[in-house]
Amino acid sequence: MFRGTRKLIVFKARWEMRATREHLLFWIGRHMPRSVRYYATVVSCAEATTGQYGATIPDELSVMQMLKRVGDKGGR
Numbered sequence: 001m002f003r004g005t006r007k008l009i010v011f012k013a014r015w016e017m018r019a020t021r022e023h024l025l026f027w028i029g030r031h032m033p034r035s036v037r038y039y040a041t042v043v044s045c046a047e048a049t050t051g052q053y054g055a056t057i058p059d060e061l062s063v064m065q066m067l068k069r070v071g072d073k074g075g076r
Contacts, residue, residue: 045061047073048066
């Protein structure tokens, strides 16, 4: 085996596992009922506009800001 080949193989295996996990999560998300996805979105928006972000107007909140805020709180 060439120098560094083992590290490359390990990196590739880790990347493939991560990609497989993301594909699985997207598949689950796509196959959930629409009402569940809607409820999850409403709850996430509510969490992103309460607490220390209580002064935020929901109409002015972008999706990326909402995801960052919910991620910083740790979600549910």
